[in-house]
Amino acid sequence: MVHHKGPAPQQHDGSGLRIGIIHARWNDAIIEPLLEGTKAKLLESGVKESNIVVQTVPGSWELPIAVQRLYSASQVQSSSAGSGTSAGDLLGSSTTDLTSLSTDNAVSTGPFDAIIAIGVLIKGETMHFEYISDSVSQGLMRVSLDTGIPVIFGVLTVLTEDQAKARAGLIPGSHNHGEDWGLAAVEMGLKRKSWA
Numbered sequence: 001m002v003h004h005k006g007p008a009p010q011q012h013d014g015s016g017l018r019i020g021i022i023h024a025r026w027n028d029a030i031i032e033p034l035l036e037g038t039k040a041k042l043l044e045s046g047v048k049e050s051n052i053v054v055q056t057v058p059g060s061w062e063l064p065i066a067v068q069r070l071y072s073a074s075q076v077q078s079s080s081a082g083s084g085t086s087a088g089d090l091l092g093s094s095t096t097d098l099t100s101l102s103t104d105n106a107v108s109t110g111p112f113d114a115i116i117a118i119g120v121l122i123k124g125e126t127m128h129f130e131y132i133s134d135s136v137s138q139g140l141m142r143v144s145l146d147t148g149i150p151v152i153f154g155v156l157t158v159l160t161e162d163q164a165k166a167r168a169g170l171i172p173g174s175h176n177h178g179e180d181w182g183l184a185a186v187e188m189g190l191k192r193k194s195w196a
């Protein structure tokens with residue numbers, strides 16, 4: 001029997017799912033491959049490109065509020081379809097905060113089945129790291145339990161840039177954790193539908 005360090009892989013059909021991704025722009029050289037790994041597994045699982053919505057925020061600290069707003073905006077939008085309001089409008093996103101690394105796209109209709117929050121926190125010389133890591137983890141869990149939507153924890157909290165690279169597949173032989181996040185979103189999105 002083959003044992004895996006991460007979750008033992010399972011195959012799920014994500015063709016009926018809508019997935020949101022919100023990523024921070026700090027440490028973008030690490031974020032970029034994580035985002036690519038995440039999207040690759042979503043697409044491989046059958047999620048349609050048009051059903052993957054990507055938004056960005058400045059840093060990981062902003063992830064919980066962004067996930068919460070994106071989710072509620074998509075709920076409002078689905079209950080008032082045709083009103084012309086998009087989840088992107090309600091999140092307050094605009095083309096001016098987007099970077100070239102992201103394929104930030106227009107928000108199509110319908111609520112999300114799962115939202116993936118991606119950030120990379122690297123410990124510095126001050127206590128910033130501890131405060132942000134703790135608050136972001138707790139904030140994302142709170143949003144997930146308060147809303148009932150699976151929020152996938154795609155936040156690396158590492159001591160060095162090399163540790164981050166080793167989790168983004170940037171060091172030969174290393175694994176890109178973004179792939180696990182994409183698969184987790186599909187599995188949890190489907191489970192959420194079955195529990196509804």
Ligand code: DLZ
Nearest residue numbers: 024026058059060061119120121122128
């Ligand atoms: C301020 C800060 C620091 C020191 N380090 C990081 C980091 O390693 N990763 C990250 O995503 N964001 C960092 N930030 C920015 C905060 O998350 C936040 O964007 C700002 O404090 C503004 O609220």
